[in-house]
Amino acid sequence: MEKKRKTTAELNSNVPRQQMKEVECPTCTVHLQVEIPANGSKTIECSVCQHPFLVRDY
């Protein structure tokens, strides 16, 4: 059994430079939490309707 015990400092050093963003699926309008990479855009697949769409961080 593995215990997960992470300090805040460890978490910060592990996290890649991405930010969580809440986006709305254009097809079914569900809200999804996605990680936007540093270049600012990513194609994700909706977890509800499986429709892929492009997410951009302005």
Ligand SMILES: [Zn+2]
């Ligand atoms: Zn959807």
